[in-house]
Amino acid sequence: PSAQALASPAVRARAKELGINLSQVKAREGGRIRHADLDAFLTYNQGQGYRAAGATRADEPIKVVGMRRRIAENMAASKRAIPHFTYVEEIEVTALEAMRADLNAHRGSKPKLTLLPFLIVAICKTLPRFPMINARYDDEAGVVTRHGAVHLGMATQTDAGLMVPVIRDAHQRNVWQLASEISRLAEAARTGKARSEELSGSTLTITSLGPLGGVVTTPVINRPEVAIIGPNNIVERPVFVDGHSDRIRRAKLMNLSISCDHRVVDGWDAASFVQALKTLIETPVLLFAD
Numbered sequence: 001p002s003a004q005a006l007a008s009p010a011v012r013a014r015a016k017e018l019g020i021n022l023s024q025v026k027a028r029e030g031g032r033i034r035h036a037d038l039d040a041f042l043t044y045n046q047g048q049g050y051r052a053a054g055a056t057r058a059d060e061p062i063k064v065v066g067m068r069r070r071i072a073e074n075m076a077a078s079k080r081a082i083p084h085f086t087y088v089e090e091i092e093v094t095a096l097e098a099m100r101a102d103l104n105a106h107r108g109s110k111p112k113l114t115l116l117p118f119l120i121v122a123i124c125k126t127l128p129r130f131p132m133i134n135a136r137y138d139d140e141a142g143v144v145t146r147h148g149a150v151h152l153g154m155a156t157q158t159d160a161g162l163m164v165p166v167i168r169d170a171h172q173r174n175v176w177q178l179a180s181e182i183s184r185l186a187e188a189a190r191t192g193k194a195r196s197e198e199l200s201g202s203t204l205t206i207t208s209l210g211p212l213g214g215v216v217t218t219p220v221i222n223r224p225e226v227a228i229i230g231p232n233n234i235v236e237r238p239v240f241v242d243g244h245s246d247r248i249r250r251a252k253l254m255n256l257s258i259s260c261d262h263r264v265v266d267g268w269d270a271a272s273f274v275q276a277l278k279t280l281i282e283t284p285v286l287l288f289a290d
Contacts, residue, residue, distance in 0.1 A: 007033040067160045078223040083262040086218040089274045094252045096284040110176045117178035122280040124171040130273040136224045153202030156189045163189045166202045217257045226261040
């Protein structure tokens with residue numbers, strides 16, 4: 001009987017999930033059953049074993065003020081003023097994850113290492129070859145300042161909204177020092193104890209959703225910077241050995257995204273920068289070589 005009723009595939013799928021026979025549902029317009037008709041059916045038949053997915057709640061207006069308002073204004077200004085483009089590359093992190101596990105197993109009193117410190121080391125080692133990535137653009141003055149030092153912004157989700165504490169002179173720190181500073185700054189941001197000087201002056205930003213990393217991100221640039229880097233989720237998949245044989249092995253793979261300001265960063269430079277990062281990350285011993 002359900003098959004004889006007129007309804008879209010989405011309505012049919014919902015009715016099936018709810019256990020509703022569509023022949024029992026009355027269509028209010030044109031004989032075609034819509035979601036509103038299912039809602040009405042559920043409302044009047046709750047005592048017969050049908051139950052709505054959730055209770056109706058009142059609308060709740062929330063004033064956008066304070067930190068949330070500043071975030072909204074900054075994001076709007078970035079998208080309005082900056083012509084973004086995003087480049088994404090797949091990177092194998094099997095060897096890097098094995099190295100990270102070994103280092104953590106022998107870390108003693110040192111902080112536990114996540115992927116982020118290694119990625120920051122790779123970024124800092126690669127930036128001298130691509131100085132336009134580590135830059136700030138004063139569009140009113142028409143001046144791009146290419147920074148020698150790497151003051152890395154670290155996008156951090158807090159109860160007050162997105163904050164970007166800054167790892168000062170990231171290029172001068174090793175993986176253990178970076179891990180310690182990442183932990184300290186993230187905690188300061190989340191507890192509202194970060195000082196104003198720790199929340200400004202970044203020259204490049206990295207953003208990660210951690211366990212919610214997703215497949216691909218298209219992050220919004222932290223203006224007036226000209227680039228933002230987003231590592232995504234690590235997944236394990238089968239790959240061909242050496243890329244051309246019939247043998248298959250397990251590999252850990254991660255997509256790495258970079259969004260750039262197309263006014264001052266060319267697509268070729270962004271892609272070349274990420275390819276250079278890929279080389280270091282896939283051969284992690286190079287992260288510790290001079």
